[in-house]
Amino acid sequence: MEIKNEKIIKVINVLSEFLQGKELPLRLALITFFSKGHLLVEDLPGLGKTTLAIGIANILGLKFGRIQCTSDLLPTDITGLSIYNKNTEKFEFHPGPIFNNIVLVDEINRATPKTQSALLEAMGEKQVTLEGETYKLPKPFFVIATQNPVEQFGTFPLPESQMDRFMMKISVGYPVRSAEREILRGGSRREELYSVEPVMDINEVLQIQNEIDQxxxxxxxxxxxxxxxxxxxxxxxxxxxxxxxxxxxxxxxxxxxxxxxxxxxxxxxxxxxxxxxxxxxxxxxxxxxxxxxxxxxxxxxxxxxxxxx
Incomplete structure (x- = not known):
């Protein structure tokens, strides 16, 4: 899977420092993102899925949000909700974490089917409808959802309609021994990701997506x-x-x-x-x-x- 586009090479080179031995999952995630799709990562906890999502958001200069799914998560915890303002005597919409460019939905299959369904409109239509009002999501909009293997305790398998909304399904997998040795030597570098200088800005990202359409x-x-x-x-x-x-x-x-x-x-x-x-x-x-x-x-x-x- 040789890459020749200089900007994409630069993105991969920087992120590969934080995702050692994970070049293939990184490339697949970037292909999904620039294809205007969404990514499902099925893997065990602790293998770098969160680092992947944070890294892509920061290196591309985009806003990042995270949703940690649990059995008591409500749809409004994802979409946001309207709250009454006594001063203005009006309801004001407070957007939820879905209103970011890149949203990590962690352990999506630990949420109940009702809550999972709150993501369907957002992923399919790039908008959220709440109490009769429709709110457009930002561009670009990319969901990275992670799920545990379904045989794990306390999980709800995703319905076919939702699986079909993910452009790709991948696994990160265990690192090779040499890469894991380097991780053990240097420790976690996730904190450093937050200070990484973006390789491109939002306008360049949208331009690349438009060029791909052609x-x-x-x-x-x-x-x-x-x-x-x-x-x-x-x-x-x-x-x-x-x-x-x-x-x-x-x-x-x-x-x-x-x-x-x-x-x-x-x-x-x-x-x-x-x-x-x-x-x-x-x-x-x-x-x-x-x-x-x-x-x-x-x-x-x-x-x-x-x-x-």
């Missing part, structure tokens, strides 16, 4: 994406295949992948490379395949599809 997607590549979708919808492994939102996510992330690599057009490899992270959480696996490596199943299915030339 990346060319040929008819052959579009047909290739449709072939992948059709394969997932008629396959022995899946009981339900990709949605239209899923095919759009594949197209958007492929454009960003091409941009990162210094191209103004998408090639099939851009899609194949990201398929283990854009597809598995969007399809429903048949019961007999649920405990098999799902990323590997998706890779094998995509490999069966002829690549356009």
């Amino acid at each position: 990346i060319h997607l040929s008819d052959k590549v579009i047909d290739y994406i449709l072939d992948i979708a059709e394969k997932t919808r008629n396959n022995k492994f899946f009981s339900a295949g990709l949605s239209i939102r899923g095919t759009l996510a594949i197209a958007k992330t492929a454009k960003t992948n091409a941009y990162f690599k210094g191209r103004d057009y998408v090639i099939p490899e851009d899609i194949k490379e990201l398929s283990p992270y854009t597809i598995p959480h969007r399809v429903l696996f048949k019961e007999e395949f649920e405990n098999i490596d799902q990323e590997e199943i998706v890779r094998s299915v995509v490999e069966e599809i002829p690549v356009p030339v």
Whole structure:
């Protein structure tokens, strides 16, 4: 996944100092962000998920908010609420943590389904509706949600409708031994992240997102994406295949992948490379395949599809 865009290289180089041995998750997170999507990170606690979110916000000069999910978290704890002001004799809206550019929703599957649903409109429509009033969220807007493996105590599995709103699902994983040795030598450096000088500002971020929108997607590549979708919808492994939102996510992330690599057009490899992270959480696996490596199943299915030339 060689990157040639100079600004993106600089972002990765700075953050790699704080996320040693985590270059792949970092790149995937940045691809999701610049694709205007949202990221789901499924992993055990203490592996650097919070550092990843804080680092991206600070290095891009964006506002950061955090929501720690618990079983008693209320929807208004996310969206905010209207409070009566005695002086003005009017209700005033007090925005919640969702009104930031980058929002870390930590352990999302510890929140109840009702509270989880409060995120659906924000993630899908980039707005919040409260008491009949609609409030637009800032641009850019990016949710990084973390979830514990569902077999852990006190978790509520995310519904399919919410899973489909995440452009990618990744895991951070344990660091390699050499990287963990350096972490032990130097200790946690998260505090230093808050004083890191931004590599770009919000206007540059929005400009890059707009430039990515202009990346060319040929008819052959579009047909290739449709072939992948059709394969997932008629396959022995899946009981339900990709949605239209899923095919759009594949197209958007492929454009960003091409941009990162210094191209103004998408090639099939851009899609194949990201398929283990854009597809598995969007399809429903048949019961007999649920405990098999799902990323590997998706890779094998995509490999069966002829690549356009």
